[in-house]
Amino acid sequence: MSLEILRIRSAIILLVFLSAILCAAPLPYAISPVNAFALGIGGGAVAIPDDPSVIYWNPAGFGLTDLMSVNFTVAAPRFETPGSWAFLVANSSKSEGIRVGLAMIRRYALRDSVKFRSFQFILPITHRFYRESIAFGFSMKFISERFEESSWYYGSAFDLGVMVILPLGLKLGFSTQNIIGSDLRSFGSKPWIGCSWGGRGSPVMLSAQIRADRLRNKSFNSDNFNVGFRLASFGKLPELRGGLMRSKGEEWITAGFAYLTDNSKNAKLEYSLAVDPDSWGEKTHLLTLSWDVYGNELTW
Numbered sequence: 012m013s014l015e016i017l018r019i020r021s022a023i024i025l026l027v028f029l030s031a032i033l034c035a036a037p038l039p040y041a042i043s044p045v046n047a048f049a050l051g052i053g054g055g056a057v058a059i060p061d062d063p064s065v066i067y068w069n070p071a072g073f074g075l076t077d078l079m080s081v082n083f084t085v086a087a088p089r090f091e092t093p094g095s096w097a098f099l100v101a102n103s104s105k106s107e108g109i110r111v112g113l114a115m116i117r118r119y120a121l122r123d124s125v126k127f128r129s130f131q132f133i134l135p136i137t138h139r140f141y142r143e144s145i146a147f148g149f150s151m152k153f154i155s156e157r158f159e160e161s162s163w164y165y166g167s168a169f170d171l172g173v174m175v176i177l178p179l180g181l182k183l184g185f186s187t188q189n190i191i192g193s194d195l196r197s198f199g200s201k202p203w204i205g206c207s208w209g210g211r212g213s214p215v216m217l218s219a220q221i222r223a224d225r226l227r228n229k230s231f232n233s234d235n236f237n238v239g240f241r242l243a244s245f246g247k248l249p250e251l252r253g254g255l256m257r258s259k260g261e262e263w264i265t266a267g268f269a270y271l272t273d274n275s276k277n278a279k280l281e282y283s284l285a286v287d288p289d290s291w292g293e294k295t296h297l298l299t300l301s302w303d304v305y306g307n308e309l310t311w
Contacts, residue, residue, distance in 0.1 A: 037094065037119050037120050037121040037126050038086055038094075038095050038118065038119060038120045038121070038295055039120065039121060039261070039263075039285075039287075039293070039295060040120045040121060040122040040123075040258075041054075041256065041258035041259070041261050041263065042054065042086075042120075042263065042285055042295050043067065043116075043118070044084060044085075044086035044095035044096065044097050044116065044117075044118060044297060045064045045067045045068075045084070045097050045099070045116065046062075046063065046064045046082045046084045046097060046099060046281070046297065046299045046301070047084060047267055047269075047281035047282055047283040047297040047298060047299035048062050048064055048241075048252070048267070048269070048281060048283070048299065048301075049062070049064035049067075049068070050265055050267065050283040050285055050295075050297050051239070051241075051252030051253070051254065051265055051266065051267025051268075051281070051283035052216075052218055052237075052239030052240065052241055052252050052253070052254045052265070052267075053218070053237040053238050053239030053253075053254020053255050053256045053265050054237045054239075054254065054256035054263070054265065054285075055068060055203070055205060055218065055220045055237030055239070055256070056068045056069070056072070056205075056218070057069045057072075057172075057184040057185070057186055057203045057204070057205030057220040058072075058174065058182045058183055058184030058205035058206050058207040058218065058220065059072065059182070059184075059207050059210070059216075059218055060072040060073060060074075060075040060076050060146075060174055060176075060182060060210075061076050061078065061210050061211045062080075062101075063080050063081075063082045063099035063100070063101040063112070063114075063301070064082075064099065065101070066099055066101060066112045066113075066114045066133060066135050066150070067097075067099075067114060067116065067133065068184075068186060068203065068205075069148070069170075069172035069174060069184045069185075069186040069203070069205075070112075070135035070136070070137055070148035070149055070150040070170050070171070070172045070186070071137050071146040071147055071148035071172035071173050071174040071184070071186070072137075072146065072148070072172065072174050072184060073101040073110065073112055073135070073137060073148075074110050074137030074138060074139045074146035074147075074148055074174075075139055075143070075144075075146045075174060075176055076101070078101060078303060079100075079101065079102050079303070079304040080099075080100075080101045080301060080302065080303045080304065081099070081100050081301065081302045081304065082097070082098070082099040082100075082299055082300070082301045082302075083096070083097070083098050083099075083299065083300050083301075084096060084097040084098075084099075084297055084298065084299040084300075085297070085298055086295065086296065086297045086298075087295075087296050094117075094119035094128075095117060095118050095119050095120070096116075096117050097114065097115065097116045097117070098113075098114070098115045098116075099112070099113070099114045100112055100113040100114075109136055109137070109138050110136070110137050110138070110139075111134070111135065111136055111137075112133075112134075112135045112137075113133070113134060113135075114131070114132075114133035114135070115130070115131070115132055115133070116130070116131045116133070117129075117130050118130070118131075120197075122197065125158055125159060126158070126159055127156060127157060127158045127159070127196075127197060128156065128157045129154065129155060129156040129157070129197055129198075130154065130155045131152055131153075131154050132152065132153040132154070133150050133151075133152050133170075134150060134151045134152075135148055135149070135150040135170070136148060136149060136150070136151075137172075144175065144176045144177075145173070145174070145175050145176075146173070146174050146175075147172070147173055148171075148172050148173075149169055149170060149171050149172070150169065150170040150172075151167070151169060152167060152168045152169065152170065152189070152192070153165075153166075153167050154166055154167065154168060154192075154193070154195060154198055156195050156196065156197050156198070158196065164195055165193075166192060166193020166194070166195050166198070167192055167193055168188075168189040168190075168191065168192025168193065168198055169189070169190055169191045169192060170186060170187065170188045170189065170190065171186065171187050171190050172184065172185065172186035172187075173185050173186075179208075180208050180209055180210065180213065181206065181207075181208050182206065182207045182208070182210075183205070183206050184203075184204075184205045184206070184207075184220075185202075185203070185204050185205075185223075186202070186203050187200060187201070187202045187203075188200065188201040188202075188203070189201065201222060201224075202222065202223040202224065203220050203221070203222060203223060204220065204221055204223050205218065205219060205220030205221070205237075206218075206219055206220075207219075209241075213243065214242070214243050215240065215241070215242055215243070216240060216241040216242075216243075217239075217240050218237075218238065218239050218240070218241075218254075219236070219237070219238045219239075220236065220237050220238075221233050221235065221236040221237075222234075222235035222236065234257060234258070234259050234260055235257060235258050235259065236256070236257050237254065237255075237256045237257075238254055238255050238256075239252065239253060239254025239255070239265065240252065240253055240254065249268040249269060249270045250268060250269040250270075251266075251267075251268055252265075252266065252267040252268065252269075252283065253265065253266045253267075254266075256285075261287070262287070262288060262289075263285045263286065263287055263288075263295075264285070264286050264288055265283060265284065265285045265286075266283065266284055267281065267282055267283030267284065267297075268281070268282060269281040269282075269301075277302055277303045277304075278300075278301070278302050278303075279299075279300075279301045279302075280298075280299075280300060281297075281298070281299040281300075281301060282296070282297070282298050282299075283296070283297045283299075284296055284297075285297075
């Protein structure tokens with residue numbers, strides 16, 4: 012067994028141990044502990060197909076890559092012991108046809124001054140067609156939630172998504188989270204529209220998305236949006252990220268980086284920070300260990 016594999020396993024064991032500690036601090040409700048990449052670019056990945064976080068944001072996305080990637084993330088406000096974590100597997104095999112993935116997200120958050128815990132088990136399925144430039148996907152979700160010291164409630168939901176690759180590196184994405192499902196308090200329907208430019212192999216990537224709740228009423232404004240960028244540095248320097256997110260009147264400034272842990276560019280240690288500009292003491296930290304089993308490029 013190689014030294015690098017031993018390092019990766021040791022890091023995973025450490026992160027699992029930390030996430031198992033129960034005396035945790037809750038995250039702000041606006042921040043989803045999906046992974047450090049998504050938070051670093053402002054909290055969203057509706058139109059970014061080359062990162063496992065798209066499993067949460069848009070089940071169609073990872074159908075446009077030839078990539079199998081594994082993420083494990085822990086989240087902690089103020090560096091306290093983490094009570095939120097995520098495990099993502101994007102299995103975009105090089106074979107044609109249907110592709111599947113897996114996500115498990117444990118969340119401990121604060122909503123309207125009330126603490127709640129939730130767990131999502133997500134099974135996305137996607138298929139690409141039309142010269143491999145369009146993908147359609149949906150996710151089956153098994154979810155649970157608990158507010159304060161009340162009982163646990165269980166349910167299920169479905170996500171739907173579409174992503175299109177256009178010329179010159181432009182990607183468009185649309186998804187509706189929890190379009191059909193159980194009536195749970197923390198899992199409402201959330202439609203998103205997003206676009207991105209650039210990707211793996213590009214020195215710069217830009218991304219933006221907006222909640223489309225009000226489009227049905229022809230009110231073209233929203234209190235929920237995410238914008239961000241990724242800057243690929245040179246040599247062994249870290250990859251840099253930054254962004255801004257707004258959710259129901261709250262704004263967060265985000266920043267992060269990714270550091271390659273080996274020369275094969277398969278394993279990365281990623282970190283992101285979200286700060287409330289109105290209260291600089293309110294911070295959230297996400298730490299992700301990611302491993303590309305094979306591949307790292309879009310199909311186009």
